[in-house]
Amino acid sequence: MSERPIALRLSGVALCYRLAKQRIPSFKEYAISWLKGSLSYEELWALRGIDLVVSRGERVGIIGRNGAGKSTLLTVISGVLRPTRGEVEVSGRVAAILELGTGFDWELTGIENIFLNALLLGRTRAEIRERLESIVEFSELGDFIRSPIRSYSSGMIARLGFAVATAWVPEVLLLDEVFAVGDVRFLQRCQERLLALREQGTTMILVSHSPDVLEKSCDRAVWLDRGEVRADGSVSEVVASYLEGAAERSGVG
Amino acid sequence: MPRRVPAGLADRLPRLFDFRDLVWALVARELKVRYRRSAIGFLWTMLQPLLTMLVLQVAFSALFRFDVPNYPVYVLAGVLLWNFISQSILAAMNSLRGNAQLLKKVPVPKEVFPIATVASGLVNLLFALGPLLLILIVTGHPLRPSLLFLPVAIVIATVFVLGAGLLLAPLAAFFQDVVEMVGVAMTMLMYLTPVFYPLAIIPDRLRQILRYNPVRVILEVFRVPIYEGRLPSLTMVLAAVGLAVVSFLLGLAVFRRSCDRTAFYL
Numbered sequence: 008m009s010e011r012p013i014a015l016r017l018s019g020v021a022l023c024y025r026l027a028k029q030r031i032p033s034f035k036e037y038a039i040s041w042l043k044g045s046l047s048y049e050e051l052w053a054l055r056g057i058d059l060v061v062s063r064g065e066r067v068g069i070i071g072r073n074g075a076g077k078s079t080l081l082t083v084i085s086g087v088l089r090p091t092r093g094e095v096e097v098s099g100r101v102a103a104i105l106e107l108g109t110g111f112d113w114e115l116t117g118i119e120n121i122f123l124n125a126l127l128l129g130r131t132r133a134e135i136r137e138r139l140e141s142i143v144e145f146s147e148l149g150d151f152i153r154s155p156i157r158s159y160s161s162g163m164i165a166r167l168g169f170a171v172a173t174a175w176v177p178e179v180l181l182l183d184e185v186f187a188v189g190d191v192r193f194l195q196r197c198q199e200r201l202l203a204l205r206e207q208g209t210t211m212i213l214v215s216h217s218p219d220v221l222e223k224s225c226d227r228a229v230w231l232d233r234g235e236v237r238a239d240g241s242v243s244e245v246v247a248s249y250l251e252g253a254a255e256r257s258g259v260g
Numbered sequence: 261m262p263r264r265v266p267a268g269l270a271d272r273l274p275r276l277f278d279f280r281d282l283v284w285a286l287v288a289r290e291l292k293v294r295y296r297r298s299a300i301g302f303l304w305t306m307l308q309p310l311l312t313m314l315v316l317q318v319a320f321s322a323l324f325r326f327d328v329p330n331y332p333v334y335v336l337a338g339v340l341l342w343n344f345i346s347q348s349i350l351a352a353m354n355s356l357r358g359n360a361q362l363l364k365k366v367p368v369p370k371e372v373f374p375i376a377t378v379a380s381g382l383v384n385l386l387f388a389l390g391p392l393l394l395i396l397i398v399t400g401h402p403l404r405p406s407l408l409f410l411p412v413a414i415v416i417a418t419v420f421v422l423g424a425g426l427l428l429a430p431l432a433a434f435f436q437d438v439v440e441m442v443g444v445a446m447t448m449l450m451y452l453t454p455v456f457y458p459l460a461i462i463p464d465r466l467r468q469i470l471r472y473n474p475v476r477v478i479l480e481v482f483r484v485p486i487y488e489g490r491l492p493s494l495t496m497v498l499a500a501v502g503l504a505v506v507s508f509l510l511g512l513a514v515f516r517r518s519c520d521r522t523a524f525y526l
Contacts, residue, residue: 024524025524033435033436033437034431034434034435034437034438034441035437037434037435085367086367087363087364087365087366087367087523088520088523088524089520089521101367103366103367105365105366106365109361109362109365109366110362110365110366122285123285126279126281126282126285127282127362127366127368129275129278129279129282129368130278130281131278131280131281132281
């Protein structure tokens, strides 16, 4: 297992959101406070020193309470946010669904959104045309593919987004709660596609609240708690200790 | 090969190249949005500078009477390039704010947004060269081979504008009032640049200062081949190239240093 090449390495990754106090919307005020030396920061460390090494083809599930830093972690891995400290190394292309419906334009049709989304992944028009049919097919949207997506249900959006993100084999695939809105059939087909991607070497990081999804889709789990890795290991062990921790907490409360 | 996510310039350029079709799509979208609501569509690009020219022609030739032979050509060439410069800089400055939702959620190289806005400004400028040619012919202005220098002048102006846009876009993302400040500065800059008046009418001492206005240099390199029918002086061209390169490098450096932080503020 450890012989496999490394797809992703986080070393001491910390991320700090600077909150209200420091968010000065005007340059004038900023200049004044800077001159006065009264720039004050209210810092919120969403991630506090994460070390994580993921080998190629591994499927890692991230679990944790709300606000534990799960989504922030994916955002940092994707490159949207730069870590305040530490380093992120990723080998190859990253495809990410960080939130349902991002990179979609609600006024455009399904087809147009396929193009938009894939262009945002760094694909060319020619590459997209080549895969268009298979994307439409996987999304199972039928004639809806020609209507503006504002008429879509959240499940349909999820299908379309997933179909585009996995149409090409990314080296690293980041998924944030995408399975929460799908039906059983969609979940089934997602699992199949994820397995196929793994065969081709895709590394997957998945954020989910559902132990069930983790058990099915991942071979390793990481429990994040207040921006730190609390446990890292096999899915069943980590999920068990996470549930135990959650039970303890509610017992205290 | 492992790649650090906050990658250096060498790593990002090939990545940016992957996104070339995205840039085109953004340009197409911007042009579409711009003309969607106008009945005469793209004609507007050509009509707007012509109307501006007409107004200025009446105002300055009839009322103020300074002596500029074939004023319509002088002012139209000036207005076209000035519009390109000011509109593109303002649009590029706003490009990160306007695409905030994407920037916060999709890992896409952030340079694509200012690049796309400047590119769509460039498309507008190229369209507007049509009416310029028309006016050259109608007014019987000699069409000299120096017109072949225009592509070079346009490239210089584009690089200059892109640099300014890259410089201002992150600032505008951090501070809302930068947008207004730059808007006011642009209006002032227009009057400080000989867009619709000849530099010669400016009092001597002030003129010595205005000569060094960078936008004026960029503008002259574009207008001299059209209006005077000769190549701009080598000094002028070198100065314009220098300004464009400095603007671009400075803009790029500021943008790369700060663009990853803009996601926190948008």
